[in-house]
Amino acid sequence: MKKPLSPSLLLDEQLCFALYAASRRMTAVYRPLLEALDLTYPQYLVMLVLWERDGVTVRELGERLQLDSGTLTPLLKRLEQAGLLGRRRRQSDEREVEITLTDAGHTLRVRAAEVPRCLAEKLCMSVDAFTRLRDELKNLATQLASPTDPTPIDPGE
Amino acid sequence: MKKPLSPSLLLDEQLCFALYAASRRMTAVYRPLLEALDLTYPQYLVMLVLWERDGVTVRELGERLQLDSGTLTPLLKRLEQAGLLGRRRRQSDEREVEITLTDAGHTLRVRAAEVPRCLAEKLCMSVDAFTRLRDELKNLATQLASPTDPTPIDPGE
DNA sequence: GAAAATTATATTGTGCACAATTAAATTTGA
DNA sequence: TCAAATTTAATTGTGCACAATATAATTTTC
Numbered sequence: 001m002k003k004p005l006s007p008s009l010l011l012d013e014q015l016c017f018a019l020y021a022a023s024r025r026m027t028a029v030y031r032p033l034l035e036a037l038d039l040t041y042p043q044y045l046v047m048l049v050l051w052e053r054d055g056v057t058v059r060e061l062g063e064r065l066q067l068d069s070g071t072l073t074p075l076l077k078r079l080e081q082a083g084l085l086g087r088r089r090r091q092s093d094e095r096e097v098e099i100t101l102t103d104a105g106h107t108l109r110v111r112a113a114e115v116p117r118c119l120a121e122k123l124c125m126s127v128d129a130f131t132r133l134r135d136e137l138k139n140l141a142t143q144l145a146s147p148t149d150p151t152p153i154d155p156g157e
Numbered sequence: 158m159k160k161p162l163s164p165s166l167l168l169d170e171q172l173c174f175a176l177y178a179a180s181r182r183m184t185a186v187y188r189p190l191l192e193a194l195d196l197t198y199p200q201y202l203v204m205l206v207l208w209e210r211d212g213v214t215v216r217e218l219g220e221r222l223q224l225d226s227g228t229l230t231p232l233l234k235r236l237e238q239a240g241l242l243g244r245r246r247r248q249s250d251e252r253e254v255e256i257t258l259t260d261a262g263h264t265l266r267v268r269a270a271e272v273p274r275c276l277a278e279k280l281c282m283s284v285d286a287f288t289r290l291r292d293e294l295k296n297l298a299t300q301l302a303s304p305t306d307p308t309p310i311d312p313g314e
Numbered sequence: 315g316a317a318a319a320t321t322a323t324a325t326t327g328t329g330c331a332c333a334a335t336t337a338a339a340t341t342t343g344a
Numbered sequence: 345t346c347a348a349a350t351t352t353a354a355t356t357g358t359g360c361a362c363a364a365t366a367t368a369a370t371t372t373t374c
């Protein structure tokens with residue numbers, strides 16, 4: 001009598017829906033905070049990367065955030081229009097587009113520092129619980145990204 | 158010396174990004190499985206609700222999935238075009254649109270039953286770990302949905 | 315019982331996500 | 345060296361999400 005791992009089609013038993021719903025709730029909580037900075041949530045993520053290291057390429061941004069150019073190109077153009085960053089082809093390799101923060105882009109970081117504080121308040125979690133859940137989600141993403149890992153047989157192409 | 162709860166702006170320390178990335182990875186894993194059923198992931202969620210209880214209104218679907226009519230109306234029209242469901246105004250209250258599965262919609266459930274099995278394989282998690290993570294995410298969503306819970310002062314409107 | 319308020323859905327517009335294709339620059343290799 | 349393969353962005357098209365607005369049906373209140 002071994003109970004199989006979630007063979008259910010009941011919505012409330014799905015891990016995927018709990019994840020999907022929590023993720024949308026999370027961005028909904030960020031929305032009013034980021035609105036004050038004139039940023040959307042994905043734009044905020046791009047800014048986080050750039051505040052860590054300026055002058056990265058679109059490809060590097062994409063690797064970090066797991067987003068492709070179809071998403072990033074228009075998003076970066078909007079941030080450029082907003083005056084937060086500049087985009088230009090690299091001299092060394094004209095295929096690459098380098099993203100650099102403007103002064104306004106750098107300055108925004110100060111106001112953005114409030115955002116994680118507001119969220120910490122909202123979360124009401126211990127540092128331990130926060131770290132544990134975050135790392136569990138990272139592990140989950142890693143497991144989900146594994147090529148064909150648990151598939152019994154797959155000769156591939 | 159009390160360390161504050163995640164006052165960091167580093168991408169890899171954010172719970173929100175771990176959540177966002179894991180959620181997108183999850184739907185990416187579902188995508189090829191659902192493609193075989195000609196469903197997108199949000200369409201699959203709608204079908205899960207309808208397989209549990211047929212004849213619900215758009216409003217009830219929205220409450221269950223936390224999606225509004227701006228998302229559901231076109232999605233439901235696509236499922237109607239695909240022949241999986243029908244939409245008609247309720248006699249008792251013409252404001253409401255009742256969604257009912259067609260025979261094809263009911264039949265699809267059989268093939269969909271394979272989906273959670275494929276995912277369980279991919280996840281490689283114990284039932285306990287699965288359940289615990291799912292319920293932690295539900296709790297997180299609940300906490301994030303709480304109106305103004307941890308805000309010190311807010312006289313409101 | 316009619317005006318006002320509420321409720322339910324649809325519509326419009328913006329901004330992601332992501333697949334598929336295109337185009338240009340660079341690298342590789344016969 | 346030069347043609348083929350690879351790499352990087354951009355473009356195009358579809359389908360969510362969600363805010364804001366519109367519209368129509370129903371309920372409430374006087």
